[in-house]
């Protein structure tokens with residue numbers, strides 16, 4: 001299932017409105033087929049994996065990060081029907097598909113065809129690998145990641161605004177790869193005016209994966225060509241794509257945090273102290289108690305001399 | 317040597333002006349003696365370990381975190397002379413003793429007595445275990461640790477000063493144990509006035525290890541009984557003890573950082589965002605480039621939902 005999740009990551013940010021799914025087919029201890037949702041959302045991962053196996057998967061075990069779909073569309077048959085015909089011995093499923101057109105019916109159709117089904121394997125990791133799709137399905141808006149480059153003492157910049165550089169080259173390169181995993185990247189008007197940032201992916205081989213820039217501002221004047229515009233964080237539901245990265249500055253970050261629209265924090269932390277620094281600013285907190293229980297660190301890694309801390313918003 | 321270092325930690329903060337040393341004696345694969353510098357600085361670790369072994373250590377291997385001393389004092393004989401008489405087969409030394417009265421002469425005296433000597437084993441870890449002693453020897457002042465309880469975004473408190481609580485019970489308990497490893501604990505007048513803090517060690521069994529409180533203020537008025545006073549961070553050389561913890565607040569912390577008198581940062585980091593927060597304030601930085609290359613993370617651990625990050629000042 002870990003291998004299937006890795007395959008699913010290949011088209012993260014390219015499959016909306018479909019989920020990015022991964023699929024691996026194993027027979028006699030050998031991988032005979034690998035597939036992932038293709039850009040634009042079709043073919044689905046299972047169809048791609050069956051094709052990769054040359055069509056014959058009888059007696060195999062199929063691992064899929066998401067329950068195979070049960071709905072026929074103009075763009076192709078339902079994956080559960082495809083599998084019922086192809087007759088693997090077993091289908092191992094990660095996450096259930098909450099889409100009402102599937103939602104258990106995919107697994108049921110496989111069982112009805114006499115195929116063994118195991119559900120919920122590494123379900124949390126599978127859900128995390130398609131958090132954008134699941135967020136859109138549950139809330140109607142993209143998953144939102146707030147990126148911040150911070151000092152030990154929480155500075156985004158010196159108090160006169162200078163912020164070159166807080167983090168080092170390894171962290172900056174990583175941040176560019178992260179951009180490629182998002183369809184949308186947002187800055188506030190302050191950052192547009194101060195930095196005229198390009199917001200593209202400057203990593204060899206990933207240039208074509210640059211996200212669509214979005215401006216947050218009360219008005220759309222001076223919107224650069226090709227950019228989108230929203231007048232409030234609450235308007236993100238209208239944006240195309242399931243993954244939005246909020247790149248800054250402090251005003252935009254605070255506006256999204258105040259609206260409780262950040263799902264994930266990516267903090268690139270440099271081992272420096274700034275002292276008199278620009279920090280986040282008001283996020284609507286009236287009591288320290290409110291601040292607790294919201295964020296959970298889910299990952300951390302070294303990037304050169306810096307560290308990346310990933311926190312997720314706990315919602316229950 | 318790791319076991320000897322652990323023994324050395326038992327009297328950290330209690331042996332000044334002597335170093336806290338650990339010693340283990342092994343014969344035929346068995347530990348026959350364990351010793352550490354006793355409170356007040358005497359007996360030395362080697363003498364304590366020889367006594368623990370019942371006096372007979374012929375043919376053994378002695379592990380000592382610091383080079384055995386070469387100087388006779390009124391309070392006891394030189395450890396290198398003791399060992400020369402006790403005739404272990406080998407002495408394994410961690411750090412060399414920079415004290416001019418020893419500084420290589422201890423090891424030389426052992427070799428002259430026909431005892432094999434290995435030097436520099438786990439030297440960095442040994443030096444770290446007696447950083448207070450080494451800092452005093454090199455600079456004439458105690459080693460200084462700055463403790464801060466911080467949010468993800470670097471807040472020390474909300475902007476109206478409320479700071480209860482940023483970190484949780486596990487972090488607060490750990491901070492009390494850290495206090496016990498210091499002879500001295502300092503706050504600025506602002507913290508004394510606002511919180512009248514007790515600054516003692518409220519951990520069962522460690523009450524007697526409470527450090528001596530020190531006030532940082534331009535004047536000594538209203539100094540609580542039993543407290544010491546300094547009028548400037550630069551006056552710390554006069555304080556008794558080799559380990560000083562700067563407990564806060566922001567003004568005192570910034571004053572010590574501006575004077576470049578912090579050797580070690582202990583950041584208790586809570587997984588919360590505050591937004592509009594009190595932060596460190598001016599530490600004399602005029603350029604972001606200056607901020608880099610000063611701090612290195614040397615340890616990190618989870619404490620309940622919080623994390624402790626330890627940074628050391630790089631000096632070269």
Ligand SMILES: NC(=O)c1ccc[n+]([C@@H]2O[C@H](COP(=O)([O-])OP(=O)(O)OC[C@H]3O[C@@H](n4cnc5c(N)ncnc54)[C@H](OP(=O)(O)O)[C@@H]3O)[C@@H](O)[C@H]2O)c1
Nearest residue numbers: 149156188189190191217218231232248249250251252255
């Ligand atoms: N260290 C880092 O990670 C990092 C990253 C990016 C930028 N920066 C720095 O941050 C600085 C800019 O920060 P900033 O805070 O001045 O500007 P900003 O956050 O980029 O933009 C602030 C603007 O965003 C708009 N905005 C904010 N909240 C809004 C809301 N609720 N609804 C509609 N519009 C809203 C407003 O534009 P209107 O006034 O037009 O309505 C506001 O003036 C730059 O110096 C940049 O270099 C640092």
Ligand SMILES: NC(=O)c1ccc[n+]([C@@H]2O[C@H](COP(=O)([O-])OP(=O)(O)OC[C@H]3O[C@@H](n4cnc5c(N)ncnc54)[C@H](OP(=O)(O)O)[C@@H]3O)[C@@H](O)[C@H]2O)c1
Nearest residue numbers: 465472504505506507533534547548564565566567568571
């Ligand atoms: N989150 C945490 O980790 C933490 C820890 C401790 C305290 N706090 C909070 O911090 C707040 C107090 O912070 P604060 O910044 O107002 O006060 P502070 O740092 O405790 O004290 C400031 C005072 O220290 C003295 N001082 C500073 N620099 C000096 C220098 N170079 N030479 C001589 N004296 C110097 C001055 O006293 P004089 O004016 O008398 O000369 C100055 O007014 C309290 O609300 C407390 O609750 C938070």
